[in-house]
Amino acid sequence: MTIRQTVQRTLRTFASYVLPPALAVTAALLFWELWVRWRDISLIVVPPPSAVWERFWDDPTFFWREGGYTLYEATLGLLLGSAIAVALAVLMAHSRLAERTLFPLAIVIKVTPLVAVAPVLVIMLGFGTTPKVIVAALLSFFPTLVNAITGFRDVNPGALEFLRSLRASSWQVFWKLRLPSALPYLFAAFKVTYPLALIGAVVAEWFTGDRGLGVVIFVANSNLDTPTLFAAIGVLALTGIAINALLSLAERRLLFWHESFRTVP
Amino acid sequence: MANAQQHVSLRGLSHVFSDGRQPLAALSGISLEVPWGQFTSVIGPSGCGKSTLLRIVGGLLRPSQGQVIIDGQPPRAAQRAREIGFVFQDPALLPWRSVLTNVRLPLEIDSLARSRPLPRPEELLGLVGLADFRDYYPHQLSGGMQQRVAIARALAFNPSLLLMDEPFGALDEITRSAMRYELLRIWEARPGARGRKTVLFVTHSIAEAITLSDRVVVLSARPGAVRADIDIELTRPRSQELERSRPFLDYADHLRSLLKEAPQ
Numbered sequence: 001m002t003i004r005q006t007v008q009r010t011l012r013t014f015a016s017y018v019l020p021p022a023l024a025v026t027a028a029l030l031f032w033e034l035w036v037r038w039r040d041i042s043l044i045v046v047p048p049p050s051a052v053w054e055r056f057w058d059d060p061t062f063f064w065r066e067g068g069y070t071l072y073e074a075t076l077g078l079l080l081g082s083a084i085a086v087a088l089a090v091l092m093a094h095s096r097l098a099e100r101t102l103f104p105l106a107i108v109i110k111v112t113p114l115v116a117v118a119p120v121l122v123i124m125l126g127f128g129t130t131p132k133v134i135v136a137a138l139l140s141f142f143p144t145l146v147n148a149i150t151g152f153r154d155v156n157p158g159a160l161e162f163l164r165s166l167r168a169s170s171w172q173v174f175w176k177l178r179l180p181s182a183l184p185y186l187f188a189a190f191k192v193t194y195p196l197a198l199i200g201a202v203v204a205e206w207f208t209g210d211r212g213l214g215v216v217i218f219v220a221n222s223n224l225d226t227p228t229l230f231a232a233i234g235v236l237a238l239t240g241i242a243i244n245a246l247l248s249l250a251e252r253r254l255l256f257w258h259e260s261f262r263t264v265p
Numbered sequence: 266m267a268n269a270q271q272h273v274s275l276r277g278l279s280h281v282f283s284d285g286r287q288p289l290a291a292l293s294g295i296s297l298e299v300p301w302g303q304f305t306s307v308i309g310p311s312g313c314g315k316s317t318l319l320r321i322v323g324g325l326l327r328p329s330q331g332q333v334i335i336d337g338q339p340p341r342a343a344q345r346a347r348e349i350g351f352v353f354q355d356p357a358l359l360p361w362r363s364v365l366t367n368v369r370l371p372l373e374i375d376s377l378a379r380s381r382p383l384p385r386p387e388e389l390l391g392l393v394g395l396a397d398f399r400d401y402y403p404h405q406l407s408g409g410m411q412q413r414v415a416i417a418r419a420l421a422f423n424p425s426l427l428l429m430d431e432p433f434g435a436l437d438e439i440t441r442s443a444m445r446y447e448l449l450r451i452w453e454a455r456p457g458a459r460g461r462k463t464v465l466f467v468t469h470s471i472a473e474a475i476t477l478s479d480r481v482v483v484l485s486a487r488p489g490a491v492r493a494d495i496d497i498e499l500t501r502p503r504s505q506e507l508e509r510s511r512p513f514l515d516y517a518d519h520l521r522s523l524l525k526e527a528p529q
Contacts, residue, residue, distance in 0.1 A: 156355075156357050157357075158353055158355035158356075158357030159357040159358075159359060161325065161353065161357070162351060162353065162357055162418075163374070164325060165323060165324075165325055165344065165349070165351045166344075166371055166374045166375065167341075167344055167345060167374075167375075168374045172374055176359070176370065176373070176374070177359065180359070180361050256402075257360040257361045257402055257403075257404060258360070262404065
């Protein structure tokens with residue numbers, strides 16, 4: 001490929017993937033700024049984007065550092081919750097009895113309002129990283145479990161029959177067929193659970209925090225420091241967008257064979 | 266000791282599916298002897314249990330009654346000895362694997378089988394005419410090409426028995442008739458240890474059955490029983506012109522009347 005072709009392709013990717021959402025965000029911010037100025041809304045109620053940006057630019061390392069803590073806790077929680085969910089899903093996908101036995105417990109975790117439980121977790125687990133990781137894990141557990149069970153079962157019956165005709169072991173069927181078949185479901189789950197894990201970490205930080213964006217938001221809220229509050233939310237949002245972009249990129253690489261990449265032009 | 270000339274023996278096979286609300290009789294009292302190297306087609310009205318028969322022969326299903334002997338052993342043992350190759354109507358290739366790694370899949374499942382002399386997957390792809398497509402993915406291939414990959418995959422262990430369940434049933438008419446001659450070419454080019462492979466071929470196409478087979482077994486409607494057993498005495502190698510010849514048309518008329526009598 002010539003340099004010119006590479007440049008053209010990069011520009012085209014930029015124009016089709018980056019430009020449209022960037023325009024949408026810019027339009028929303030512009031609208032927000034003008035609205036606040038026109039209505040002369042107090043800084044304490046809703047700060048204009050310019051004030052939020054000013055606060056952020058004042059000390060960007062502060063926000064990135066606190067965001068980094070939150071991201072770290074959320075990621076550990078996601079890994080923990082997903083690992084347990086996938087392990088249980090393997091069991092449940094192979095046995096209806098295991099599903100009937102364990103699924104009600106999973107639903108208990110699902111319906112428990114974690115915001116209400118967080119203070120109890122602090123009492124149980126103390127301060128530090130652990131309670132945040134646990135809350136993030138609890139929030140990311142259920143969607144991964146449900147998607148993984150469906151994914152492990154949603155295999156091509158013909159391919160399953162062929163593997164059976166080869167006398168493949170359950171273990172081989174799992175690695176060669178069930179796990180790859182479940183990947184689209186797992187990616188869909190991670191796109192839901194990573195943001196949930198972030199929320200879980202932030203909420204846990206409110207109650208037990210000594211660091212992280214949850215603490216920043218909590219303190220700023222107490223001080224009616226809305227620019228800091230919104231800057232923290234903005235960093236959180238950017239983190240979420242970056243995670244989503246990375247997941248989409250990995251998805252394109254790994255799931256090129258899947259229908260979902262051919263049904264939309 | 267069973268007759269050594271027979272490769273596959275079906276003895277009084279009956280099968281009733283009892284997992285539904287009402288028991289469903291699929292096969293009733295089928296006995297067949299298939300000699301080594303014979304190409305046998307099984308034809309019958311839809312729902313007559315042709316596929317069930319093939320699944321029983323291949324050890325994927327236990328019959329309610331009767332038994333199957335393949336070269337002196339039960340189907341599961343033959344399967345474990347890697348003497349059976351399957352081709353289904355749905356090629357069911359793994360979409361995340363390239364053509365070549367799909368053909369290699371059986372060797373990954375049974376790494377022990379590699380100790381015996383086996384054809385290389387690349388060689389099998391050449392045999393089915395897809396040597397240039399080894400790095401393609403299934404979604405980039407046509408239905409006929411996918412089924413060729415499935416045939417190459419079924420030949421991975423160089424089995425002596427090939428079980429084919431309407432392998433060309435989902436293809437368009439033109440591809441379908443071309444695939445018949447492709448299959449014959451592959452069958453004649455790739456003998457097993459004891460000469461040509463024995464093939465049991467399930468189809469609902471009369472032309473397909475005659476073109477391919479040494480023998481056509483006609484099943485009656487459900488529950489399937491052997492209605493007729495006809496030897497096809499046409500010379501090999503067979504070619505497209507044969508389909509317009511007198512004897513071919515006579516066989517076709519005969520089979521058509523047999524199938525018509527069998528109520529659908």
